[in-house]
Amino acid sequence: MLSQTRYRMLYLIGLGLGDAEDVTCKGLKIIKNAKRVYLEAYTSILTVGKEALEEFYGRSVILADRDMVEQHSDVILEDAEKEDIAFLVVGDPFGATTHSDLVLRAAERNIKYRVVHNASIMNAVGCCGLQLYNFGETVSIVFWTETWRPNSFYDKISQNRKHKLHTLCLLDIKVKEQTIENMMRGRPIYEPPRFMTVSQAASQLLEIVEDQKDSDKESLAYTAETICVGLARVGTDSQVIKVATLKQMTSLDLGRPLHSFIITGHLHPLEVDMLRQFTDDQSILA
Incomplete structure (x- = not known):
């Protein structure tokens, strides 16, 4: 079970390279408990679509395009100091510099974050x-x-x-x-x-x-x-x-x-x- 100290923050979760089942057990637990779940949808792709992820996770997933992540990250970070927000990335979360920028924006707002790594190219x-x-x-x-x-x-x-x-x-x-x-x-x-x-x-x-x-x-x-x-x-x-x-x-x-x-x-x-x-x-x- 996830400890209470791991709640109310931004989670960057790697999904691996294959399909919905490549997410780690740790990542899946966080996804199921998060208030909102975003899927970064422009630096890489999985072999399955958003619908397959939603079925496997039992959660709705919000697609986050480049404009949202790079220009309107406040939408993603909204209430992250009070609620768990999951940001899903194909491969590993730090496979693209864009995601480092998201972490820095969270830090500027004193929002805690945690990374769940996975396989990347x-x-x-x-x-x-x-x-x-x-x-x-x-x-x-x-x-x-x-x-x-x-x-x-x-x-x-x-x-x-x-x-x-x-x-x-x-x-x-x-x-x-x-x-x-x-x-x-x-x-x-x-x-x-x-x-x-x-x-x-x-x-x-x-x-x-x-x-x-x-x-x-x-x-x-x-x-x-x-x-x-x-x-x-x-x-x-x-x-x-x-x-x-x-x-x-x-x-x-x-x-x-x-x-x-x-x-x-x-x-x-x-x-x-x-x-x-x-x-x-x-x-x-x-």
Whole structure:
């Protein structure tokens, strides 16, 4: 049973990576006793919808989009000094900086908080066989447009590779996005959700090095032949892992979201043996 000292505060609860049943026992007890339950709905997704969570929890769940969390957090924090408020996050609560900001806002109002951790993509990527302590700085890859093609993450990948470290690439999610026209006109019309795939990420990464094709090959952070790992729906029954060269990755279809991507660094023999399970081309690991 939850002690009385754990009541009347903000709880940030990790939901894990799979479905409704991945919540911890501790987290589920808090959810069932909370006055209000919010589900953060823009940094990641589960394989099930809000309705499945509500059925499993036996509670109604309020969707919290980016605007609510970042601009109107007072709505979430209202009466949190007198009532239990549960804020649910796919993966682990501190997998995104947004949630650190929510904690700071609570602290400014002298609202106590507690975190219930869970598995996140940051540690679950070990399922592919790459050893976690061989990873360097994580990067995010966003959708390019015709006029906006950011590649600042390239330097971080370069530094990781120089230190023989792997790079986990978190792929872009677009949820409840508006066109510039609808935003300027104040029309609450939103674009369909988009989730970057492994092949889209690989294509953008490949374009970056192809733009530098006249450079010395030794100076490139990676090449078309660099070994990469594509992951989809990690932590679910439909999890998929594929190992291929960067160029091969551009044509792979790993199915439904969410996808993640790894650019490998130096491979330990044990890592190579593990990766062999997930490739259709054994020659790339020779």
